[in-house]
Amino acid sequence: MKTFKLMKIQVVEEDNIRNFTLHDGLIINKEDEHQTWILEAFLDGAETEYFQKLQQSDKNVEILAVISNEKNDPAGLFASVHEVKPIGDKVSVLFSAHMRNQRNEYAEELLAYILDRKDISGDELLAEFKQQMKEKPRIKK
Known part of the structure; x- marks a missing residue:
């Protein structure tokens, strides 16, 4: 497995790209046969309900993630929300994802x-x- 710093995360919504204030985050390449990636994003607590709804929908969403350096192009991933955990006035969102070659x-x-x-x-x-x-x-x- 390889771990990288998550610098920015966005969710693609039909015609829009939704931005979030990322306080901290990481992205892990599991390097398994399914090419699975795990993302954890530490976001504003106001986003809790949004991600709980995504988790309950059990649908994959398109995520744009900037990895390691803010100057890098965003990587496209198809992700499902695995866990939403409020922590104080913030929320930790855990995703399971697969890289999109875009x-x-x-x-x-x-x-x-x-x-x-x-x-x-x-x-x-x-x-x-x-x-x-x-x-x-x-x-x-």
């Missing part, structure tokens, strides 16, 4: 999206692509 796929989708909706090329295209890669907008297929 890095190249997302870049290709973004480029197609920009080319389809804007009449630009050359330097303008490159600048727009770089900006959008930083912002990581949700792209409707």
Whole structure:
């Protein structure tokens, strides 16, 4: 197993990406045959009900996790909420997840999206692509 610092966590909701204030967190690659990852996020207690509802729904949600360094691109994971545990005015949320291979796929989708909706090329295209890669907008297929 390998353990990494969780720097940021977001939940993808249909057309939105929901951000959270992460006080602390870790992500563990179990390195098992199922390629399972475990995430623990220590968040504001106000988020308790949100994650309890996700846990009760027993559905996988798409998570975007920045690992080890804030400058890293977010990794996409499909996760289920395993445990929600209030601790004082905070909440610990434990996820079981599987990595989604999205890095190249997302870049290709973004480029197609920009080319389809804007009449630009050359330097303008490159600048727009770089900006959008930083912002990581949700792209409707």
